[in-house]
Amino acid sequence: MDTDAIIPARYLNTSDPDVLASHCFEDADPDFASRVSAGDIVVGGKNFGCGSSREHAPIAIKAAGVSCVIASSFARIFYRNSFNMGLPIFESTDASRSIVTGDELEVKPSEGLIHNLTQGEKYTFEPFPPFMVDLIQEGGLIPYLLKEEA
């Protein structure tokens, strides 16, 4: 799932989160924006978010109401963008492989655990390094840096 599929370049003439959200995944899944509801979780495969550095991609996903993204692996710029701007993401190959559309999930970041309530399965992910936990707790990179500078 590359960033062109998450938010096509033709919409990059704006950075308005709501406009971006309305075109989220438009070329990959044209109905996504109308189907998605608050709290939904997006589950992807490997190298999720590869391609351009556009932060419009995690912005669009977050503004669409998605609570977190789970994938087998993330492309590195998408990965850091998500932490920097506050979209929770989790890497789990088992989860990526097993979860199907419609499953009800519960994610426990501090325990490194994803619970699939529909299938009765549990998947684990590596806990985040302390720096990343700090970033998350401060609400992203900018609050973190401003606190450091202060």
Add this chain to the structure above:
Amino acid sequence: MPMTITEKILAAHTGRDSVHPGEIIMADVDLALGNDITAPIAINILRENGIEKVFDRNKIVLVPDHFTPNKDIASAEQCRQMREFAHDYDITHYFELGEMGIEHALLPEKGLVLPGDLVIGADSHTCTYGALGAFSMGVGSTDLAGAMISGKVWFKVPTAMKFVFTGELKPWVGGKDLILFTIGKIGVDGALYRSMEFTGDTIINLGMADRLAMCNMAIEAGAKNGIITPDTITEEYARQRASREYRFYDSDPEAGYDEIHEFDASAIELQVAFPHLPENTRPVGESGNVPIDQVVIGSCTNGRLEDLQQAAEVLKGRKISSGLRLIVIPATPLIYRQAMDEGLFDIFLDAGAVISTPTCGPCLGGHMGVLADGERAVATTNRNFVGAHGPSRERGLSVGPRRGRSERGDWSHFLA
């Protein structure tokens, strides 16, 4: 402790003797770059947080190159936002239309990026500058905002992969072919989170334009950065352009790599990446005949003078097929003028091409050559995802048949 060139540059910018793969560091940046798509988000962050000064007005570069000359009102507003920011914050390196070129061609040309630098850019192809022996990587807009505020950026120190190319290249084969070949071998996530170091006698004999094209596409293998040890070619390139000191780093012989790949470069053919991933490469001879609608010669990957010279060599005295559209985009105003002075424009125009002002334009399906649904293109650009061209694409620039990646289909020989 032995270190790679990447580790040495990161350590030097962290004020330490050494860094280790896997650790997270805060490093000082020598340059932070943004464009008309990514900078507005960063600018909003500064303005919304009431930040009235950047960490160093000389170390920020703003280049409105993606949707310029302004393609529509919304794009014009984003460019105005950048222009006003550059004015309000007294940014030294803001490039208005006329001086503006495609960022990753422009910055090396202007001597803004130099060997040993640590550069971040809110553009994925920022990894281009590894060709100069700098550490450079693409980041997002929040990282750019963070760097503009603090002069720092966080990194996880990457592990490294070494790629050793030996032997003399076949005619027309260049840096783009080497990197496409490599991505074809390891895949689009083959270097995920890692550093790609390109070495071997083939690389030592490679000119700067080819090196820039190679490092430019490290991101298409998922890498954090691509890098080439600086040498006499680097020195010659940097010396002519630098207005400050620079430093050469190299990897220790005992430095650790988690993978080493050795390729006989003399056996590598011209490469084409087919839809819809840069890893779908094949030698041009195995491409078959696929009808195409458009060819684009340009971009931060292959819009340099050397690329235009190659294209002109192929096109000289010939005309493109009826029904084909050929768009040539010199990457910077200097390249534009050089190509014009050398008579390349006559060759392109006689062949039936149009020549655009510098812009990323069609490379991201932005403007100046967007495709209709189902159309196919061959391009010298870097990505061929679905929709990347409007619909998609990639490289070109070689003999008779050219390579390239395309949008929603395939590619083909584009000469009559």
